[in-house]
Amino acid sequence: MAVSRGFVGRRPADSARVPPGQYVTRDFPVLSAGPTPYTPLDTWDFTVRGLVNRPVSWSWQAFRALPHENITVDIHCVTKWTKLDTTWSGVSLDTLLDAAPTQASYALAFCDGGYTTNVPLADLRGGQAWVVDEYDGQPLDPEHGGPARLLVPHLYFWKSAKWIRGLELRPADEPGFWEMFGYHNYGDPWKEQRYQGD
Ligand SMILES: Nc1nc2c(c(=O)[nH]1)N[C@H]1C(S)=C(S)[C@@H](COP(=O)(O)O)O[C@H]1N2
Numbered sequence: 001m002a003v004s005r006g007f008v009g010r011r012p013a014d015s016a017r018v019p020p021g022q023y024v025t026r027d028f029p030v031l032s033a034g035p036t037p038y039t040p041l042d043t044w045d046f047t048v049r050g051l052v053n054r055p056v057s058w059s060w061q062a063f064r065a066l067p068h069e070n071i072t073v074d075i076h077c078v079t080k081w082t083k084l085d086t087t088w089s090g091v092s093l094d095t096l097l098d099a100a101p102t103q104a105s106y107a108l109a110f111c112d113g114g115y116t117t118n119v120p121l122a123d124l125r126g127g128q129a130w131v132v133d134e135y136d137g138q139p140l141d142p143e144h145g146g147p148a149r150l151l152v153p154h155l156y157f158w159k160s161a162k163w164i165r166g167l168e169l170r171p172a173d174e175p176g177f178w179e180m181f182g183y184h185n186y187g188d189p190w191k192e193q194r195y196q197g198d
């Protein structure tokens with residue numbers, strides 16, 4: 001019998017995909033520390049700056065013209081929901097970082113609205129992270145970070161900065177918004193690195 005996977009719900013294999021302490025949800029909750037910013041696309045750009053010879057920026061049009069990948073990944077929020085098989089389209093960080101040679105080891109993502117989050121550069125390379133501008137075949141909803149957000153699915157979802165405008169490359173690590181308020185500096189869901197000291 002042909003039954004779509006969306007219809008049968010949780011499969012036996014799913015439990016192996018759910019990190020400790022997490023539960024699976026079909027909803028897509030919105031978690032934002034402040035109001036949703038609405039930046040006109042004609043003033044939007046994405047910039048890699050900091051420890052680079054010269055900052056590199058892409059306008060919205062230039063960003064849209066970069067090669068995009070379809071991505072299907074599980075996402076894990078520190079508030080304990082996990083959403084399986086989320087589908088996105090976006091530009092690999094490998095593509096963006098190739099345009100900005102650097103000696104840096106860390107990145108601080110910066111966003112419209114002032115949110116920041118820190119990620120080691122090694123975690124952004126190697127097909128592990130994207131700047132996504134579509135979710136489920138549609139332009140990314142502003143509440144979920146549109147026009148574009150970071151997607152780093154192997155870390156807790158607070159690292160996936162919404163309304164991202166760029167990366168500041170740094171020789172040393174520096175905590176971002178939630179990391180300064182007691183969230184774990186790295187945030188591996190499989191090690192339950194939720195808060196400082198975990
Ligand atoms: N700019 C920005 N990015 C953000 C946040 C935020 O408040 N501002 N919240 C983070 C947190 S804590 C989570 S769990 C996810 C939530 O993404 P969602 O609202 O699309 O579910 O976005 C992350 N990225």
Ligand SMILES: [Mo]
Nearest residue numbers: 031077078158
């Ligand atoms: Mo979160």
